Amino acid sequence: MRTEQGTLQCEVVVNCAGMWARQVGQWAGVSVPLHAAEHFYIVSEPIAGVHAGLPTLRDPGGYTYYREEVGAILAGFFEPVAKPWGMNGIPANFEFTRLPEDWAHLDPVFDVMARRMPVLGTAGIHTFFNGPESFTPDDAYHLGEAPEVKNFYVAAGFNSIGIQSSGGAGKVLAEWIVNGHAPLDLWDVDLRRNQPFQNNARYLQDRTVEGLGLLYDMHWPFKQFKTARNVRRSSLHDRLAAAGACFGSVAGWERPNWYAPAGVEPEYKYSYGRQNWFAYSAAEHRAVRENVGLFDQSSFSKFLMQGRDALAVLNRVCGNQIDVPVGVVVYTQLLNARGGIEADVTVNRLDAERFLILDAAALQNRTGPWLQRQIQTAEFATLTDVTSAYTMLGVMGPQARALLSQVTSADLSNAAFPFATSREIEVGYAMVRATRLTYVGELGWELLAPTEFALGVYEALLEAGRAFDLKLAGFHALNSLRQEKGYRHWGHDIGDEDTPLEAGLGFAVKLNKPAFNGRERLLAQQAAGVTRRLVQFALEDPAPLLYHNEPIWRDGEMVGHITSAMYGHTVGAAVGMGYVRHSEPVTAAFIDAGRYEIEVATQRVPARACLQSFYDPRSLRVTERAG
Ligand SMILES: Cc1cc2nc3c(=O)[nH]c(=O)nc-3n(C[C@H](O)[C@H](O)[C@H](O)COP(=O)(O)OP(=O)(O)OC[C@H]3O[C@@H](n4cnc5c(N)ncnc54)[C@H](O)[C@@H]3O)c2cc1C
Structure with a gap:
């Protein structure tokens, strides 16, 4: 590396340049997506009775935290609409500089503050502090080796919790460097979860408006970002939107999570219970199990x-x-x-x-x-x-062969086109790679159409699908279907330490x-046998929902937690999976001998445990469907 003071050579570089880390990364061709936002706190004048032993108070609903500061109260803010800063790059000499006060910007949270802690309404303000801090697109920090450059590590983007995170972040990064891999599952904060496009300055600026406040916002299940959307769209996006798709965003892709029927707004209404889309997604699930569904898996x-x-x-x-x-x-x-x-x-x-x-x-x-x-x-x-080269459509369900046969002359019979085989077939006017695979546990084909042919393939399928009552299905249904079948999901159920x-x-x-x-x-x-084993669970009670991280109890002892879960509409209860740990090898006999409960919001709900899938454990529907 060339510096003003000469050339430096080193085996390992760690980019821990805080809000400058994006610019420093660019020197080496490494993407470190983060953006600064103004971040505010006030310190009151001294208040009688305020002493160092007072607890820290967080008021997520009011987007404010409170703590003692030398006989006064410090109140810090995570306002829902933040002020991005440093749009033209962070000046190199900015360190320890303060930004101007902005009373108007904080007006809405000040009001809440004065109600929550009335003494602050009269105590007087000693300090109004405004300093910038960097925020990442998903509010998780960036750790680990850069995918672009070997031995170039990053520890940045601490989203205003950098002081409290520093001990742990430093420890795991040191072990990461020494051993060449993360010491535990750190996918949530791994730099590689970001996509190159996320270093786009406008994207970062727009997302940062939302990022600060999210730290105090309610983390609803299935919650979606509102800002910086519509970044990556499948070639079928507008058709799917017109068909009622409610999109969720993954890696910048807009993906249909569920389809709203005519007259229903494709919008989430969040809760910890059954959300507004539950019944629509259940219908998509059933269509795939009993008839045929179409997924855009581009x-x-x-x-x-x-x-x-x-x-x-x-x-x-x-x-x-x-x-x-x-x-x-x-x-x-x-x-x-x-x-x-x-x-x-x-x-x-x-x-x-x-x-x-x-x-x-x-x-x-x-x-x-x-x-x-x-x-x-x-x-x-x-x-x-070649991700962008192909649009991918999943035609899934017992009627998949009958439907596809309407749009291709290829022999799709079980003998001619067995499970886990692939070949190019004609669909409409296009040449499409058809692969007989499934992530939902039914007869089905994944079709890869070169992107510019995809619309034609989609139209042909939809037209032929009318006679079959073909239903568009989203990723929530996909998740429910794969859970029942015990299909794993990397990042939740499996990772580089499993x-x-x-x-x-x-x-x-x-x-x-x-x-x-x-x-x-x-x-x-x-x-030797394994002392932890991924097991499928289904709740005995059809009412509660599972998400992930719920504790798993075996004979009254906590033995693990749920890694991913969804409601299984065919099983008729929430289904999930998680590792069961034991000091001795976890065998089938050990699993069978236990009595299991999954803890849902402090209540332990009895559950069935199974090493096979709850749905079609012998995969007969996938592999042996006659035709
Ligand atoms: C108002 C405010 C309140 C906060 N309150 C809290 C809190 O209560 N608790 C908490 O945990 N966190 C809090 N934070 C966040 C915390 O301060 C940051 O997350 C943390 O300081 C980030 O640490 P860092 O090492 O990543 O970056 P920094 O502390 O910004 O360090 C980066 C360093 O890199 C240096 N650098 C940049 N470019 C170069 C270069 N080219 N060459 C050499 N050096 C370079 C910079 O000079 C700087 O010293 C707060 C932040 C703000 C603004």
């Missing part, structure tokens, strides 16, 4: 690995066998040296040296760079991110394959 990340050594690279990082006939699709985990799951993907062998890899939307900036780094210098293979054996994915690992990442650890685990 947001899925898509990578093309090709070249003479592509197979060797993939077989080294995948737990499953990738050397399969052309046209076969392999469900597999990408593994690290510890046997941990770096990604949960499908690998589609397009020909001898070309493989199409599909992953979740949020992992585009993680899986792509990670895979890229697995290609060794002497190996001849390239990785290309092995496939712990996650119940041993079926997707070929331990008899020659050397591959993590094989030794997995062999050792297989011999």
Whole structure:
């Protein structure tokens, strides 16, 4: 690195430049999406009776916190509409400088403050402090190694909790650097969760208006950001919006979460109970189980690995066998040296040296760079991110074959087009890659249409779908369907510290394959047994809802927590999954022998535990549907 005082060489760089971190990152081509906002507090004149032993008070509804400050009260604000600052870059010499007072901006929160702590209405204000602090697009800080540059680490974007977070953040980052991986699951704050577009200055400025206040806002289930929306839109977006889609945002993508019927506003009404969309999503769920539904899954990340050594690279990082006939699709985990799951993907062998890899939307900036780094210098293979090249449609449900047969002449019979195979077929005027896979546990095909052909494919499907009562289905239904089927979700149920054996994915690992990442650890685990195991749960009571993080009790002892959950409309109760821990190996007999409860808002609700899925445990509907 070249500085005013000469050139510095170092093995590891940590960009911990606070609100300057975005600019410093840009020097190295590293994206650190954050933006400064003005951040305010006041200190009153001394108040009789105020002493150092007073507790800190937070009033989330009033967007204010209060604490003692040398015999006076300090009140700090997280107002719902914030003031972004430093739009043209942060001056290099700004440190410890104060920004001007802005009484008008704080008027609404001042009113609440004077009601909550009336003494502040008369005590007089000694200090009005306004200083900038940096905020990130999702209010979580940025930690870890940059996907763009090896050994370039970031610790920034502390969203006004940087002092309280500093001890832990420093500790885990130090371990991350020394060991080359995070010491625990830190996906929530991992720099790689961000997408490159999020470094866009206008996006950051617009989102920062909302970010500050969110720290004190109600964190409703399914809550969506209001600002900086409509960033990434599928080529079908306007059609889906016209059909009543209520969109949620993931990695900048607008994704239909549920569809409002005619006459209903596609808007969330948040609560901790059944939200306004519950019944609409249930109908989408049922359509997929009993008939046929159509999902826009364009947001899925898509990578093309090709070249003479592509197979060797993939077989080294995948737990499953990738050397399969052309046209076969392999469900597999990408593994690290510890046997941990770096990604949960499908690998589609397009020909001898070309493989199409599909992953979740949020992992585009993680899986792509990670895979890229697995290609060794002497190996001849390239990785290309082809996410934007294809629109992806999921045609799912028992009538999927009958419907698709109306728009293609391809033989879709079970014999000609078995589960986990893929080939190019004609749909309407387009050539589409059809893959017989499912994330919902039904007969179905995932269709990848080159983006400019997607509208034609969609129109053909919708027109033919009329005779089948085809229903558009959203991601809330997808989540409900996959939960019942026990399909895992990376980032919730599995991550880089969980092995496939712990996650119940041993079926997707070929331990008899020659050397591959993590094989030794997995062999050792297989011999010794695992002391934590992902288990499916269904509440016995159909009323309560599950989200995630609910404690799991086994025979009165807390043994884990729910990693993800959703209401299972076919099961007829909330379903979720979570790891059960034990000092001895967690076997099927151990799981069966326990009495389980899931704690929902302090109430323990009896639950069924199962190592298989609650719905169609033998996957007959997926693999053996005659036709
Ligand atoms: C009004 C206000 C109240 C707050 N209250 C609290 C609170 O109660 N509790 C809490 O936990 N947090 C609070 N915070 C937030 C907290 O102060 C920050 O989160 C924290 O200071 C961020 O630490 P940092 O190390 O990431 O960045 P900083 O503290 O900003 O440090 C970054 C450093 O990088 C240096 N730097 C920048 N560019 C370069 C360069 N090119 N070369 C060399 N050095 C460079 C800067 O000079 C600076 O010293 C508050 C913030 C504000 C503004």
